[in-house]
Amino acid sequence: MNNESDRAEPAAPRPELELSLLLGGVAGAAPRRVRLLVVDDQPVNVQALYQVFAADYQVLMATSGRQALDLCRSKPPDLVLLDVVMPDMDGHALCRELKADPQTRDIPVIFVTSHSDSASEEQGLAAGAVDFIAKPINPAIVRARVKTHVTLKLQSDFLRQLAFIDGLTGVANRRHFDARLRDEARRAARNGSALSLVLLDVDHFKHFNDRYGHQAGDDCLRRLALTLRQGLQRPGDVLARYGGEEFVVLLPETELDGALQLCEILRQRVAGLAIEHSASRLKEKVVTLSMGVACASGGGPRDGQELLALADRQLYAAKGAGRAQALGARLVPQ
Ligand code: GH3
Ligand code: MG
Ligand code: MG
Numbered sequence: 001m002n003n004e005s006d007r008a009e010p011a012a013p014r015p016e017l018e019l020s021l022l023l024g025g026v027a028g029a030a031p032r033r034v035r036l037l038v039v040d041d042q043p044v045n046v047q048a049l050y051q052v053f054a055a056d057y058q059v060l061m062a063t064s065g066r067q068a069l070d071l072c073r074s075k076p077p078d079l080v081l082l083d084v085v086m087p088d089m090d091g092h093a094l095c096r097e098l099k100a101d102p103q104t105r106d107i108p109v110i111f112v113t114s115h116s117d118s119a120s121e122e123q124g125l126a127a128g129a130v131d132f133i134a135k136p137i138n139p140a141i142v143r144a145r146v147k148t149h150v151t152l153k154l155q156s157d158f159l160r161q162l163a164f165i166d167g168l169t170g171v172a173n174r175r176h177f178d179a180r181l182r183d184e185a186r187r188a189a190r191n192g193s194a195l196s197l198v199l200l201d202v203d204h205f206k207h208f209n210d211r212y213g214h215q216a217g218d219d220c221l222r223r224l225a226l227t228l229r230q231g232l233q234r235p236g237d238v239l240a241r242y243g244g245e246e247f248v249v250l251l252p253e254t255e256l257d258g259a260l261q262l263c264e265i266l267r268q269r270v271a272g273l274a275i276e277h278s279a280s281r282l283k284e285k286v287v288t289l290s291m292g293v294a295c296a297s298g299g300g301p302r303d304g305q306e307l308l309a310l311a312d313r314q315l316y317a318a319k320g321a322g323r324a325q326a327l328g329a330r331l332v333p334q
Contacts, residue, residue: 065089169225177240188300263326293328
């Protein structure tokens with residue numbers, strides 16, 4: 001969460017601060033500066049817009065449609081200021097391409113144009129632009145329009161993100177996890193790399209709720225989620241709430257021994273929390289997890305569900321072997 005001093009910033013907050021405020025409540029979302037892309041075949045026009053925005057935004061620049069398209073894919077901006085008349089690919093064509101690609105279609109485009117007749121405006125809107133700004137630019141107007149559209153973009157990014165976040169714990173939800181599992185299984189097949197998956201289930205959690213109440217149970221799940229997230233070792237690792245009192249971790253490019261090492265780190269971290277569980281049937285009266293690990297090496301699983309099913313069987317075995325432990329297996333290629 002953001003602290004009060006963030007909220008007490010001057011009346012006109014800087015855009016990057018607004019972004020961090022918007023995303024600040026979402027666990028794992030790293031705040032970053034808002035990014036604009038200015039596209040014009042005349043470098044002097046690019047410079048003029050750069051001067052207007054450099055203090056408040058990260059400004060990327062392109063002098064051709066092609067270059068702009070490449071930038072939109074490699075370093076997606078939050079808004080594009082786009083010249084209409086350019087050699088090769090003109091502004092309308094670029095805008096249509098951006099809107100046709102799911103990866104770039106949510107980036108708002110504002111045309112900056114000296115053709116302010118209604119036919120040209122109609123054409124721009126049909127190509128998917130959100131607004132028009134007349135050349136020569138008036139800095140105050142450009143700033144205000146950009147601020148409005150950037151704010152709308154950040155709000156819709158935030159709402160889109162919410163659809164993939166678990167409301168109780170703030171980590172990714174099952175929907176997000178399912179999509180990542182599909183992607184990572186494909187990537188592992190393409191690169192011939194290993195992929196591991198860990199299912200984690202709280203031991204005797206029903207007794208925990210019965211003893212301490214559902215609220216305390218929810219609190220416990222939140223603390224576990226935070227601790228597990230802090231225990232992940234690589235930026236590509238994915239933690240999600242799989243449902244109820246179960247979490248799942250996806251570990252790209254990780255062999256079975258690496259996955260089991262991570263389980264040990266997570267076990268120690270959860271033990272470090274020492275959340276009292278006097279109703280546990282285990283000897284230690286603290287909250288513990290059982291973990292089931294599945295690994296597909298040398299090209300990943302044929303599909304992610306197979307990996308999940310194996311992890312589930314290992315989890316079941318870990319429960320049967322006394323809980324509070326991790327068991328793992330390799331997926332045998334057929
Ligand atoms: P085991 O060690 O075999 O996993 O036992 P368990 O009691 O953890 O497993 P079981 O599947 O019998 O019960 C899971 C319990 O988890 C049921 C429910 O009380 C609790 N639970 C599931 N989701 C939530 C939740 O969102 N909040 C709270 N507080 N409890 C939940
Ligand atoms: Mg369970
Ligand atoms: Mg359980």
